[in-house]
Amino acid sequence: MDAVVAYLDVAATTRVDQRVADVVLQWMTEDFGNAGSRTHEFGARAKKGVQEARAFLASTVGAKPEEVIFTSGATESNNIALLGLAPHGEKTGRKHIITSAIEHKAVLEPLQHLQETRGFEVDFLEPGPSGRISKDAVLEKLRPDTLLVSLMHVNNETGVIQPVAELGEELRGTPTYFHVDAAQGYGKVPQDLQAPIDLISISGHKVGAPKGVGALVTRRRGWDKAPLTPLMFGGGQERKLRPGTLPVALIMGLYEAAEIFRTNRERWEQDARQMRERMLAALGKTRFHVNGDAQHSVPHILNVTFDGLNAEALIVRLKEQVAIATGSACTSASYTPSHVLTAMDLPTEVASNGLRFSWFPDQVADFDPQGIAETIARMQPDVVPGK
Structure with a gap:
Protein backbone atom coordinates (compact mmCIF):
# COMPACT_ATOMS: atom_id res chain seq x y z
CA MET A 1 0.00 0.00 0.00
CA GLU A 259 -19.66 30.47 3.98
CA ILE A 260 -18.18 27.20 5.27
CA PHE A 261 -14.89 28.90 6.09
CA ARG A 262 -16.57 31.78 7.93
CA THR A 263 -18.67 29.36 9.99
CA ASN A 264 -15.63 27.32 11.02
CA ARG A 265 -12.97 30.03 11.14
CA GLU A 266 -12.46 30.24 14.91
CA ARG A 267 -12.01 26.47 15.22
CA TRP A 268 -9.82 26.51 12.09
CA GLU A 269 -7.56 29.16 13.61
CA GLN A 270 -7.26 27.30 16.90
CA ASP A 271 -6.43 24.00 15.21
CA ALA A 272 -4.04 25.65 12.74
CA ARG A 273 -2.16 27.24 15.64
CA GLN A 274 -1.91 23.92 17.44
CA MET A 275 -0.52 22.35 14.28
CA ARG A 276 2.07 25.15 14.09
CA GLU A 277 3.13 24.46 17.67
CA ARG A 278 3.46 20.74 16.90
CA MET A 279 5.56 21.54 13.82
CA LEU A 280 7.89 23.86 15.71
CA ALA A 281 8.24 21.41 18.59
CA ALA A 282 9.12 18.57 16.23
CA LEU A 283 11.58 20.70 14.29
CA GLY A 284 13.34 21.49 17.54
CA LYS A 285 15.55 18.48 16.91
CA THR A 286 16.94 20.23 13.82
CA ARG A 287 18.76 23.51 13.31
CA PHE A 288 16.41 25.90 11.58
CA HIS A 289 15.35 29.54 11.37
CA VAL A 290 11.82 30.86 10.97
CA ASN A 291 11.70 33.47 8.22
CA GLY A 292 9.38 36.35 9.07
CA ASP A 293 7.83 37.95 12.14
CA ALA A 294 6.08 35.15 14.02
CA GLN A 295 4.13 37.69 16.08
CA HIS A 296 2.39 39.04 12.99
CA SER A 297 1.74 35.86 11.01
CA VAL A 298 -1.21 33.71 10.09
CA PRO A 299 -1.12 30.40 11.96
CA HIS A 300 -1.12 28.10 8.93
CA ILE A 301 1.97 29.26 7.00
CA LEU A 302 5.49 28.60 8.25
CA ASN A 303 8.61 29.49 6.26
CA VAL A 304 11.85 28.00 7.53
CA THR A 305 15.44 27.51 6.43
CA PHE A 306 17.40 24.50 7.67
CA ASP A 307 21.08 25.14 8.30
CA GLY A 308 23.33 23.56 5.71
CA LEU A 309 20.51 22.01 3.66
CA ASN A 310 19.47 22.70 0.09
CA ALA A 311 15.73 23.31 -0.15
CA GLU A 312 15.24 21.56 -3.49
CA ALA A 313 17.13 18.49 -2.33
CA LEU A 314 15.11 18.45 0.86
CA ILE A 315 11.82 18.60 -1.05
CA VAL A 316 12.90 15.58 -3.10
CA ARG A 317 13.96 13.71 0.04
CA LEU A 318 10.62 14.43 1.76
CA LYS A 319 8.32 13.89 -1.22
CA GLU A 320 7.12 10.51 0.07
CA GLN A 321 6.09 12.14 3.35
CA VAL A 322 4.86 15.66 2.60
CA ALA A 323 3.97 17.96 -0.28
CA ILE A 324 5.71 21.29 0.37
CA ALA A 325 7.15 24.14 -1.68
CA THR A 326 9.87 26.75 -1.72
CA GLY A 327 7.47 29.65 -2.25
CA SER A 328 4.96 30.97 -4.76
CA ALA A 329 3.51 28.30 -7.06
CA CYS A 330 3.64 30.86 -9.87
CA THR A 331 7.43 30.97 -9.73
CA SER A 332 8.25 27.49 -8.42
CA ALA A 333 9.75 26.47 -11.78
CA SER A 334 12.51 29.01 -11.20
CA TYR A 335 15.29 27.94 -8.83
CA THR A 336 16.48 31.49 -8.14
CA PRO A 337 16.47 32.85 -4.58
CA SER A 338 13.04 33.90 -3.34
CA HIS A 339 12.39 37.55 -4.18
CA VAL A 340 10.46 37.80 -0.90
CA LEU A 341 13.27 36.49 1.30
CA THR A 342 15.81 38.49 -0.69
CA ALA A 343 13.82 41.69 -0.13
CA MET A 344 13.86 40.86 3.59
CA ASP A 345 17.66 41.30 3.39
CA LEU A 346 18.28 37.71 4.45
CA PRO A 347 21.59 36.09 3.47
CA THR A 348 21.65 34.46 0.04
CA GLU A 349 22.01 31.01 1.62
CA VAL A 350 18.81 31.61 3.59
CA ALA A 351 16.88 33.27 0.75
CA SER A 352 17.78 30.43 -1.60
CA ASN A 353 16.66 27.66 0.75
CA GLY A 354 13.47 28.79 2.44
CA LEU A 355 10.81 26.06 2.68
CA ARG A 356 7.13 26.87 3.07
CA PHE A 357 4.88 24.58 5.06
CA SER A 358 1.18 25.52 4.87
CA TRP A 359 -1.82 23.52 6.01
CA PHE A 360 -5.53 23.33 6.69
CA PRO A 361 -5.71 21.50 10.01
CA ASP A 362 -8.69 19.26 9.18
CA GLN A 363 -6.81 17.92 6.15
CA VAL A 364 -3.69 16.91 8.10
CA ALA A 365 -5.25 15.88 11.41
CA ASP A 366 -3.36 12.56 11.38
CA PHE A 367 -0.05 14.02 10.25
CA ASP A 368 2.83 13.59 12.68
CA PRO A 369 5.65 16.09 11.98
CA GLN A 370 8.10 13.97 13.96
CA GLY A 371 8.76 11.87 10.86
CA ILE A 372 9.94 14.71 8.66
CA ALA A 373 11.87 16.24 11.54
CA GLU A 374 13.83 13.02 11.95
CA THR A 375 14.54 12.87 8.20
CA ILE A 376 15.80 16.45 8.23
CA ALA A 377 17.88 15.89 11.36
CA ARG A 378 19.59 12.92 9.73
CA MET A 379 20.54 15.16 6.79
CA GLN A 380 22.24 17.62 9.13
CA PRO A 381 25.48 15.82 10.02
CA ASP A 382 26.18 17.79 13.17
CA VAL A 383 22.67 17.32 14.61
CA VAL A 384 21.95 14.04 16.34
CA PRO A 385 18.39 12.77 15.69
CA GLY A 386 16.29 12.78 18.83
CA LYS A 387 18.42 15.39 20.61
Whole structure:
Protein backbone atom coordinates (compact mmCIF):
# COMPACT_ATOMS: atom_id res chain seq x y z
CA MET A 1 0.00 0.00 0.00
CA ASP A 2 1.35 3.42 -0.95
CA ALA A 3 2.28 5.77 1.86
CA VAL A 4 -0.05 8.70 2.43
CA VAL A 5 1.60 12.00 1.56
CA ALA A 6 0.50 14.88 3.80
CA TYR A 7 -0.49 17.95 1.80
CA LEU A 8 1.23 20.98 3.32
CA ASP A 9 0.94 23.40 0.40
CA VAL A 10 -2.44 25.11 0.87
CA ALA A 11 -0.80 28.49 0.25
CA ALA A 12 -0.54 27.30 -3.37
CA THR A 13 -4.05 25.87 -3.52
CA THR A 14 -6.56 24.08 -1.34
CA ARG A 15 -8.55 20.92 -1.83
CA VAL A 16 -12.14 21.64 -2.85
CA ASP A 17 -14.50 20.73 -0.02
CA GLN A 18 -16.89 17.95 -1.05
CA ARG A 19 -19.85 20.15 -0.09
CA VAL A 20 -18.50 22.80 -2.44
CA ALA A 21 -18.01 20.25 -5.21
CA ASP A 22 -21.63 19.12 -4.80
CA VAL A 23 -22.85 22.71 -5.13
CA VAL A 24 -20.72 23.30 -8.24
CA LEU A 25 -22.04 20.10 -9.83
CA GLN A 26 -25.63 21.10 -9.10
CA TRP A 27 -25.16 24.46 -10.81
CA MET A 28 -23.43 22.81 -13.76
CA THR A 29 -25.94 20.03 -14.38
CA GLU A 30 -29.28 21.08 -12.88
CA ASP A 31 -29.45 24.85 -12.38
CA PHE A 32 -27.24 25.48 -15.41
CA GLY A 33 -28.87 28.65 -16.73
CA ASN A 34 -27.08 31.78 -17.89
CA ALA A 35 -27.46 34.57 -15.33
CA GLY A 36 -27.92 36.95 -18.27
CA SER A 37 -30.91 35.08 -19.71
CA ARG A 38 -34.05 37.06 -18.92
CA THR A 39 -36.73 35.05 -20.69
CA HIS A 40 -36.99 31.86 -18.64
CA GLU A 41 -36.74 30.36 -15.18
CA PHE A 42 -33.30 28.79 -15.71
CA GLY A 43 -31.78 32.23 -16.20
CA ALA A 44 -33.79 33.70 -13.33
CA ARG A 45 -32.52 31.04 -10.90
CA ALA A 46 -28.94 31.63 -12.00
CA LYS A 47 -29.29 35.38 -11.59
CA LYS A 48 -30.79 34.99 -8.13
CA GLY A 49 -27.99 32.65 -7.09
CA VAL A 50 -25.34 35.11 -8.24
CA GLN A 51 -27.10 37.93 -6.39
CA GLU A 52 -27.08 35.91 -3.18
CA ALA A 53 -23.41 35.04 -3.64
CA ARG A 54 -22.53 38.68 -4.29
CA ALA A 55 -24.37 39.83 -1.18
CA PHE A 56 -22.64 37.23 0.98
CA LEU A 57 -19.15 38.01 -0.33
CA ALA A 58 -19.81 41.70 0.26
CA SER A 59 -20.88 41.03 3.85
CA THR A 60 -17.60 39.28 4.63
CA VAL A 61 -15.62 42.48 3.99
CA GLY A 62 -18.18 45.07 5.07
CA ALA A 63 -18.98 46.14 1.51
CA LYS A 64 -22.18 46.56 -0.48
CA PRO A 65 -23.26 43.91 -3.00
CA GLU A 66 -22.87 46.29 -5.93
CA GLU A 67 -19.22 46.80 -4.93
CA VAL A 68 -18.31 43.15 -5.64
CA ILE A 69 -17.13 42.23 -9.14
CA PHE A 70 -16.66 38.54 -9.92
CA THR A 71 -13.41 37.63 -11.70
CA SER A 72 -11.35 34.55 -12.48
CA GLY A 73 -9.22 35.06 -9.37
CA ALA A 74 -6.86 37.41 -7.59
CA THR A 75 -4.48 37.77 -10.54
CA GLU A 76 -7.21 39.17 -12.76
CA SER A 77 -8.56 41.28 -9.91
CA ASN A 78 -5.09 42.74 -9.35
CA ASN A 79 -4.73 43.59 -13.02
CA ILE A 80 -8.15 45.26 -13.20
CA ALA A 81 -7.34 47.31 -10.09
CA LEU A 82 -3.81 48.36 -11.04
CA LEU A 83 -4.03 48.75 -14.80
CA GLY A 84 -7.62 49.94 -14.62
CA LEU A 85 -6.70 52.83 -12.35
CA ALA A 86 -3.77 53.93 -14.53
CA PRO A 87 -5.78 56.04 -17.04
CA HIS A 88 -7.16 58.09 -14.13
CA GLY A 89 -3.60 58.67 -12.95
CA GLU A 90 -2.53 59.76 -16.42
CA LYS A 91 -5.50 62.08 -16.77
CA THR A 92 -4.92 63.75 -13.39
CA GLY A 93 -1.12 63.81 -13.50
CA ARG A 94 -0.82 61.46 -10.53
CA LYS A 95 1.60 58.79 -11.69
CA HIS A 96 3.31 57.80 -8.45
CA ILE A 97 2.59 54.39 -6.89
CA ILE A 98 3.80 52.85 -3.63
CA THR A 99 4.05 49.10 -3.19
CA SER A 100 6.38 46.56 -1.60
CA ALA A 101 9.13 44.38 -3.00
CA ILE A 102 7.50 41.30 -1.42
CA GLU A 103 4.27 41.43 -3.43
CA HIS A 104 3.09 38.51 -5.53
CA LYS A 105 4.12 38.63 -9.18
CA ALA A 106 0.47 39.35 -10.02
CA VAL A 107 1.07 42.81 -8.52
CA LEU A 108 4.74 43.34 -9.27
CA GLU A 109 4.50 42.63 -12.98
CA PRO A 110 1.53 44.94 -13.78
CA LEU A 111 3.28 47.71 -11.84
CA GLN A 112 6.55 47.08 -13.65
CA HIS A 113 4.57 47.31 -16.90
CA LEU A 114 3.23 50.73 -15.88
CA GLN A 115 6.71 51.81 -14.89
CA GLU A 116 8.44 50.65 -18.06
CA THR A 117 5.84 51.48 -20.72
CA ARG A 118 3.65 54.28 -19.37
CA GLY A 119 5.98 56.46 -17.33
CA PHE A 120 4.72 55.68 -13.83
CA GLU A 121 7.10 56.00 -10.90
CA VAL A 122 6.88 53.08 -8.50
CA ASP A 123 8.46 52.84 -5.05
CA PHE A 124 9.10 49.20 -4.05
CA LEU A 125 9.49 49.24 -0.26
CA GLU A 126 11.58 46.54 1.43
CA PRO A 127 10.49 45.20 4.81
CA GLY A 128 13.74 44.07 6.42
CA PRO A 129 14.11 40.72 8.22
CA SER A 130 10.66 40.89 9.82
CA GLY A 131 8.98 40.61 6.42
CA ARG A 132 6.51 43.31 7.49
CA ILE A 133 6.23 46.69 5.79
CA SER A 134 5.74 49.41 8.39
CA LYS A 135 2.80 51.77 8.09
CA ASP A 136 5.12 54.74 8.61
CA ALA A 137 7.38 53.64 5.76
CA VAL A 138 4.41 53.83 3.41
CA LEU A 139 3.15 57.15 4.75
CA GLU A 140 6.61 58.71 4.46
CA LYS A 141 6.56 58.00 0.72
CA LEU A 142 3.20 59.69 0.10
CA ARG A 143 3.30 62.64 -2.29
CA PRO A 144 0.68 64.94 -3.81
CA ASP A 145 0.92 62.92 -7.02
CA THR A 146 0.61 59.50 -5.35
CA LEU A 147 -2.21 57.72 -7.16
CA LEU A 148 -2.15 54.39 -5.36
CA VAL A 149 -0.74 52.30 -2.56
CA SER A 150 -0.85 48.55 -3.23
CA LEU A 151 0.06 46.28 -0.33
CA MET A 152 -0.74 42.60 0.12
CA HIS A 153 -2.71 41.41 3.13
CA VAL A 154 -0.77 38.24 3.97
CA ASN A 155 2.50 37.32 2.31
CA ASN A 156 2.16 34.09 0.37
CA GLU A 157 5.66 32.85 1.23
CA THR A 158 6.13 33.84 4.89
CA GLY A 159 2.55 34.23 6.12
CA VAL A 160 3.40 37.65 7.59
CA ILE A 161 0.35 39.92 7.97
CA GLN A 162 0.84 43.43 6.63
CA PRO A 163 -0.70 46.49 8.37
CA VAL A 164 -3.46 46.96 5.81
CA ALA A 165 -6.19 47.88 8.31
CA GLU A 166 -4.12 50.68 9.80
CA LEU A 167 -3.13 51.95 6.37
CA GLY A 168 -6.74 51.88 5.19
CA GLU A 169 -7.70 54.24 8.00
CA GLU A 170 -4.77 56.56 7.26
CA LEU A 171 -5.27 56.70 3.49
CA ARG A 172 -9.04 57.20 3.58
CA GLY A 173 -8.56 60.88 4.27
CA THR A 174 -6.22 61.35 1.32
CA PRO A 175 -6.79 61.31 -2.46
CA THR A 176 -4.56 58.21 -2.71
CA TYR A 177 -6.37 54.97 -3.49
CA PHE A 178 -5.54 51.80 -1.58
CA HIS A 179 -5.46 48.32 -3.12
CA VAL A 180 -4.97 45.13 -1.13
CA ASP A 181 -4.18 41.74 -2.63
CA ALA A 182 -6.03 39.57 -0.12
CA ALA A 183 -5.52 36.23 -1.87
CA GLN A 184 -3.90 34.67 1.21
CA GLY A 185 -5.68 36.66 3.91
CA TYR A 186 -9.30 36.56 2.81
CA GLY A 187 -11.32 34.58 5.34
CA LYS A 188 -8.37 34.03 7.65
CA VAL A 189 -7.97 37.56 9.09
CA PRO A 190 -11.44 38.94 8.29
CA GLN A 191 -11.38 41.96 10.60
CA ASP A 192 -8.60 43.61 8.59
CA LEU A 193 -10.66 43.71 5.41
CA GLN A 194 -13.47 45.60 7.14
CA ALA A 195 -11.18 48.65 7.06
CA PRO A 196 -11.86 51.37 4.45
CA ILE A 197 -9.81 49.75 1.68
CA ASP A 198 -10.76 50.94 -1.81
CA LEU A 199 -9.90 47.80 -3.79
CA ILE A 200 -9.60 44.23 -2.48
CA SER A 201 -8.58 41.22 -4.58
CA ILE A 202 -9.96 37.82 -3.54
CA SER A 203 -9.06 34.32 -4.71
CA GLY A 204 -11.46 31.40 -4.28
CA HIS A 205 -9.04 28.50 -4.39
CA LYS A 206 -7.25 29.60 -1.22
CA VAL A 207 -10.39 28.90 0.87
CA GLY A 208 -11.62 25.62 -0.58
CA ALA A 209 -13.38 26.94 -3.69
CA PRO A 210 -12.56 25.83 -7.25
CA LYS A 211 -9.73 27.39 -9.18
CA GLY A 212 -10.81 30.01 -11.69
CA VAL A 213 -13.06 32.21 -9.56
CA GLY A 214 -12.47 35.21 -7.34
CA ALA A 215 -13.61 38.77 -6.87
CA LEU A 216 -12.57 42.40 -6.84
CA VAL A 217 -14.18 44.59 -4.20
CA THR A 218 -14.48 48.17 -5.47
CA ARG A 219 -15.53 50.09 -2.37
CA ARG A 220 -17.00 53.55 -2.92
CA ARG A 221 -15.82 56.69 -1.19
CA GLY A 222 -19.13 58.21 -0.31
CA TRP A 223 -20.93 58.41 -3.66
CA ASP A 224 -17.74 58.20 -5.69
CA LYS A 225 -16.76 54.96 -7.40
CA ALA A 226 -13.14 54.00 -7.90
CA PRO A 227 -12.33 55.44 -11.35
CA LEU A 228 -11.46 52.14 -13.05
CA THR A 229 -11.21 51.72 -16.81
CA PRO A 230 -12.08 48.21 -18.04
CA LEU A 231 -9.34 46.11 -19.61
CA MET A 232 -11.76 44.10 -21.76
CA PHE A 233 -14.95 45.00 -23.64
CA GLY A 234 -17.96 43.11 -24.87
CA GLY A 235 -21.13 42.35 -22.99
CA GLY A 236 -21.23 44.85 -20.14
CA GLN A 237 -21.38 42.29 -17.32
CA GLU A 238 -20.06 43.13 -13.87
CA ARG A 239 -20.64 46.85 -14.29
CA LYS A 240 -18.65 46.74 -17.53
CA LEU A 241 -15.44 46.01 -15.61
CA ARG A 242 -15.35 42.29 -16.35
CA PRO A 243 -17.43 41.39 -19.43
CA GLY A 244 -18.31 37.84 -20.34
CA THR A 245 -20.77 35.15 -19.31
CA LEU A 246 -20.66 34.70 -15.56
CA PRO A 247 -19.35 31.27 -14.42
CA VAL A 248 -22.38 30.67 -12.21
CA ALA A 249 -21.26 27.25 -10.96
CA LEU A 250 -17.86 28.58 -9.87
CA ILE A 251 -19.41 31.64 -8.24
CA MET A 252 -21.77 29.42 -6.26
CA GLY A 253 -18.81 27.25 -5.29
CA LEU A 254 -17.00 30.33 -4.00
CA TYR A 255 -20.12 31.32 -2.09
CA GLU A 256 -20.37 27.90 -0.44
CA ALA A 257 -16.67 27.72 0.38
CA ALA A 258 -16.58 31.21 1.87
CA GLU A 259 -19.66 30.47 3.98
CA ILE A 260 -18.18 27.20 5.27
CA PHE A 261 -14.89 28.90 6.09
CA ARG A 262 -16.57 31.78 7.93
CA THR A 263 -18.67 29.36 9.99
CA ASN A 264 -15.63 27.32 11.02
CA ARG A 265 -12.97 30.03 11.14
CA GLU A 266 -12.46 30.24 14.91
CA ARG A 267 -12.01 26.47 15.22
CA TRP A 268 -9.82 26.51 12.09
CA GLU A 269 -7.56 29.16 13.61
CA GLN A 270 -7.26 27.30 16.90
CA ASP A 271 -6.43 24.00 15.21
CA ALA A 272 -4.04 25.65 12.74
CA ARG A 273 -2.16 27.24 15.64
CA GLN A 274 -1.91 23.92 17.44
CA MET A 275 -0.52 22.35 14.28
CA ARG A 276 2.07 25.15 14.09
CA GLU A 277 3.13 24.46 17.67
CA ARG A 278 3.46 20.74 16.90
CA MET A 279 5.56 21.54 13.82
CA LEU A 280 7.89 23.86 15.71
CA ALA A 281 8.24 21.41 18.59
CA ALA A 282 9.12 18.57 16.23
CA LEU A 283 11.58 20.70 14.29
CA GLY A 284 13.34 21.49 17.54
CA LYS A 285 15.55 18.48 16.91
CA THR A 286 16.94 20.23 13.82
CA ARG A 287 18.76 23.51 13.31
CA PHE A 288 16.41 25.90 11.58
CA HIS A 289 15.35 29.54 11.37
CA VAL A 290 11.82 30.86 10.97
CA ASN A 291 11.70 33.47 8.22
CA GLY A 292 9.38 36.35 9.07
CA ASP A 293 7.83 37.95 12.14
CA ALA A 294 6.08 35.15 14.02
CA GLN A 295 4.13 37.69 16.08
CA HIS A 296 2.39 39.04 12.99
CA SER A 297 1.74 35.86 11.01
CA VAL A 298 -1.21 33.71 10.09
CA PRO A 299 -1.12 30.40 11.96
CA HIS A 300 -1.12 28.10 8.93
CA ILE A 301 1.97 29.26 7.00
CA LEU A 302 5.49 28.60 8.25
CA ASN A 303 8.61 29.49 6.26
CA VAL A 304 11.85 28.00 7.53
CA THR A 305 15.44 27.51 6.43
CA PHE A 306 17.40 24.50 7.67
CA ASP A 307 21.08 25.14 8.30
CA GLY A 308 23.33 23.56 5.71
CA LEU A 309 20.51 22.01 3.66
CA ASN A 310 19.47 22.70 0.09
CA ALA A 311 15.73 23.31 -0.15
CA GLU A 312 15.24 21.56 -3.49
CA ALA A 313 17.13 18.49 -2.33
CA LEU A 314 15.11 18.45 0.86
CA ILE A 315 11.82 18.60 -1.05
CA VAL A 316 12.90 15.58 -3.10
CA ARG A 317 13.96 13.71 0.04
CA LEU A 318 10.62 14.43 1.76
CA LYS A 319 8.32 13.89 -1.22
CA GLU A 320 7.12 10.51 0.07
CA GLN A 321 6.09 12.14 3.35
CA VAL A 322 4.86 15.66 2.60
CA ALA A 323 3.97 17.96 -0.28
CA ILE A 324 5.71 21.29 0.37
CA ALA A 325 7.15 24.14 -1.68
CA THR A 326 9.87 26.75 -1.72
CA GLY A 327 7.47 29.65 -2.25
CA SER A 328 4.96 30.97 -4.76
CA ALA A 329 3.51 28.30 -7.06
CA CYS A 330 3.64 30.86 -9.87
CA THR A 331 7.43 30.97 -9.73
CA SER A 332 8.25 27.49 -8.42
CA ALA A 333 9.75 26.47 -11.78
CA SER A 334 12.51 29.01 -11.20
CA TYR A 335 15.29 27.94 -8.83
CA THR A 336 16.48 31.49 -8.14
CA PRO A 337 16.47 32.85 -4.58
CA SER A 338 13.04 33.90 -3.34
CA HIS A 339 12.39 37.55 -4.18
CA VAL A 340 10.46 37.80 -0.90
CA LEU A 341 13.27 36.49 1.30
CA THR A 342 15.81 38.49 -0.69
CA ALA A 343 13.82 41.69 -0.13
CA MET A 344 13.86 40.86 3.59
CA ASP A 345 17.66 41.30 3.39
CA LEU A 346 18.28 37.71 4.45
CA PRO A 347 21.59 36.09 3.47
CA THR A 348 21.65 34.46 0.04
CA GLU A 349 22.01 31.01 1.62
CA VAL A 350 18.81 31.61 3.59
CA ALA A 351 16.88 33.27 0.75
CA SER A 352 17.78 30.43 -1.60
CA ASN A 353 16.66 27.66 0.75
CA GLY A 354 13.47 28.79 2.44
CA LEU A 355 10.81 26.06 2.68
CA ARG A 356 7.13 26.87 3.07
CA PHE A 357 4.88 24.58 5.06
CA SER A 358 1.18 25.52 4.87
CA TRP A 359 -1.82 23.52 6.01
CA PHE A 360 -5.53 23.33 6.69
CA PRO A 361 -5.71 21.50 10.01
CA ASP A 362 -8.69 19.26 9.18
CA GLN A 363 -6.81 17.92 6.15
CA VAL A 364 -3.69 16.91 8.10
CA ALA A 365 -5.25 15.88 11.41
CA ASP A 366 -3.36 12.56 11.38
CA PHE A 367 -0.05 14.02 10.25
CA ASP A 368 2.83 13.59 12.68
CA PRO A 369 5.65 16.09 11.98
CA GLN A 370 8.10 13.97 13.96
CA GLY A 371 8.76 11.87 10.86
CA ILE A 372 9.94 14.71 8.66
CA ALA A 373 11.87 16.24 11.54
CA GLU A 374 13.83 13.02 11.95
CA THR A 375 14.54 12.87 8.20
CA ILE A 376 15.80 16.45 8.23
CA ALA A 377 17.88 15.89 11.36
CA ARG A 378 19.59 12.92 9.73
CA MET A 379 20.54 15.16 6.79
CA GLN A 380 22.24 17.62 9.13
CA PRO A 381 25.48 15.82 10.02
CA ASP A 382 26.18 17.79 13.17
CA VAL A 383 22.67 17.32 14.61
CA VAL A 384 21.95 14.04 16.34
CA PRO A 385 18.39 12.77 15.69
CA GLY A 386 16.29 12.78 18.83
CA LYS A 387 18.42 15.39 20.61
